[in-house]
Amino acid sequence: MTNRAIFLDRDGTLNEEDGYISSPKRFRLYSFAAEAVRLINQSGWKAIVLTNQSGVARGYFTENTLIEIHERMEESLRLQGARIDAIYYCAHHPDYGSPPYRLDCDCRKPKPGLAERAARDFNLDLNRCYSIGDRYRDIESGHAVGARGVIVMTGFGRGEYENERQRWPLQPDHVAEDLLEAVKLVLRNAG
Numbered sequence: 001m002t003n004r005a006i007f008l009d010r011d012g013t014l015n016e017e018d019g020y021i022s023s024p025k026r027f028r029l030y031s032f033a034a035e036a037v038r039l040i041n042q043s044g045w046k047a048i049v050l051t052n053q054s055g056v057a058r059g060y061f062t063e064n065t066l067i068e069i070h071e072r073m074e075e076s077l078r079l080q081g082a083r084i085d086a087i088y089y090c091a092h093h094p095d096y097g098s099p100p101y102r103l104d105c106d107c108r109k110p111k112p113g114l115a116e117r118a119a120r121d122f123n124l125d126l127n128r129c130y131s132i133g134d135r136y137r138d139i140e141s142g143h144a145v146g147a148r149g150v151i152v153m154t155g156f157g158r159g160e161y162e163n164e165r166q167r168w169p170l171q172p173d174h175v176a177e178d179l180l181e182a183v184k185l186v187l188r189n190a191g
Contacts, residue, residue, distance in 0.1 A: 008179070047083065110140030
């Protein structure tokens with residue numbers, strides 16, 4: 001049996017965009033995030049976070065701090081009755097930092113490595129999955145594995161969509177105001 005997932009970007013999608021979030025204290029979930037994740041949980045789909053976190057490579061925070069930030073995110077969601085099934089992150093950057101973080105890897109979105117790992121771990125049918133994010137690279141990484149993409153207008157979404165979409169080789173399958181609207185749209189249209 002294969003599963004379906006909604007891949008969620010983190011910064012600008014689940015939580016407020018605040019540059020490189022270098023401490024759990026700076027992490028703020030959007031007010032609609034828990035309801036969106038609860039809907040995914042109730043649908044039987046997997047809620048999986050895929051996030052680039054090059055702040056580790058750049059030396060802005062450690063991988064241990066990143067794990068603490070993710071624990072805060074999961075606890076905040078849990079207190080509101082929502083659950084993330086897994087978090088996959090890329091701490092690399094091809095141009096910054098030192099080994100092992102200075103690396104041109106396959107997991108930095110828009111490359112498909114994070115989604116491919118999730119697919120193996122959860123036996124996902126990627127053609128039945130969706131990727132939701134506020135950056136075009138979130139949509140590209142979904143398209144690279146056969147998933148559909150929804151761009152949200154929170155975070156960098158509105159600016160990227162309004163100013164750059166004419167240069168995108170593939171357009172998002174859907175556009176939504178925020179994560180909650182995006183999840184409702186996916187669940188309504190996915191069948």
